[in-house]
Amino acid sequence: MSETTTTTQEVPAEIERFDIIFRIQHVLMFTTFLLLSFTGWGLKFAHEPQGLSSVWIRVWGGAETAGLIHRIAGIGMLLDFIWHVIYLAYLFATKQMTINLKTTVIPLPKDVVDVVKNFMYFLGLSKEKARFGRFSYAQKFDYWAVFWGMFIIGFSGYALAFPMQVSYIIPQFASEWIWQLLWLMHSDEALLAIVFILFWHFYNEHLKPEVFPMSWIWITGKISTEKLKHHHPIEYEFLFPEAAKKNKKH
């Protein structure tokens, strides 16, 4: 990302990890996600537990209003996703972002090795934790889960919200089964997304002792170099090679 760092001697106290646009995109993503989860949950479990979902949906203003909230939040999330992709394309086009194996969010074979290494460590089979670049496998998993969700849940959701418009573009041979498939995809993968956020994202970014109550990067966008060195040593060495070398000597 920043080619100039190789020449700087000074190590700043903190560096920017996510710029303001990424942070806004994240806020939009999680507000729409929460709205969608809350309203969608009532519909997915409409019949059970007995009558409770009706009460829950009434909290959201009744079935019509909850449906409207769900659709608006869904469109908001899709737009947010599209904005993110366009912004990434812009960063690449203007060379503000380049792909580097040490800083990329793209999954690499190293990530599988890291998972195995960490499991060994958890089980006491190894004394070494995996060393991460800019993004750990947990963070990459978090990031790409949203992409998976946008393709599976987002587009099926769009088709279900605007079935008439979408019906014109679906092929004739698929019309008999595609609607049921879309509905199953939307509902099952949404449950997966909620479970994923509840366990994975909440543990890693909220409940873990070292970040509790939350990692503040989502507001400040900044990470202290101390933390960077500790949690993302490969990125630290990449950004501040001289300082890293000095540290090793000491």
Next chain:
Amino acid sequence: MVSQLLKYIILTKSFSCSLEQKSHIIEVLMSNSRFLFIVVPLLFLAVLVMPTPGACQESANCLACHSAMKGKIKNAGGAMVELNVDADKFGASKHGALSCTDCHMRFADNPHSTPSGDVPQAVLALSSKIASKFKVDPVAGAACSTCHEEVYKMVLGSVHGKNIVDKHQMDGALCLDCHGSPHYITSVKDESSPMSRKHQVETCGKCHGDKKIIEKYKLEENVMESYEESFHGRKLFLGHTKAPTCSSCHSSHDIRSKTDPASPVFGKNKLVTCGKCHKGANEKFVPAITHKRPGPIPHYGEKLLIILTIGVFAFIVIHVLLEAFADIRDAIFRKKEEEE
């Protein structure tokens, strides 16, 4: 007129004494003119205040006994007859203003004597057609047609009606199977009606969710579950005011088999039926709602998604738990090592 009223009041309002005692009281009252001028107006006022069962006097006469009677008896035809009529509920129903004999035009056996006046030929003819359905009082069952002639004709021409009239089966739905007891019929807009938005699906489900009936008539076997699973069913259950119920798509009195070209869900008719709510419904849109079980693609597609979900879930839960335990372990046992 005054004495008639007095008789009525005593007969209907004081249940603590027997009928003989009542008639004795009436005689005593009649012989004393003072009662007629003092007590009767007072009683008349009381009548205005007290809730009266039914609106007409003749109903009240019947209800004097039938609102107090409990249980069932077997009639000559071997059918069980419910004796109790809840006077308040009857009075509040759509038919509360009718008199009993408007429908009960003729009594097949004692203890009642048939009221004067002939049963209309049309009703009589109809009653013999539907006799297999109405074991208790086929004439009363046919009497609905005196007011609801057009609707009754529709029902008889429907798949439900034909099953009774042509095939002489007991199962076909007639008025009461859907609208409930004739004495307590309320508007479909009333939540308590079995045809209300709240209860319609379960009412249809009495037969269409019944395995015996589904097998007997080779009906679509998954209609209730598929409706409940569908967006329509879920929304209705959650209180959506426009979500369709059974009759929204299948029509009501004029209901047809799905193989009948006149059915609103037959072939291309669906375009019109779905189009009532979904403007511009086309042939690729209408298969979105069906009572058929999911085909192989959605079925195995869902299996795959479930495997994926369970796989991911297992991974993240195991990872999170192991990491948490390792953190605790490190905090307790390995802190010193790091300090050294």
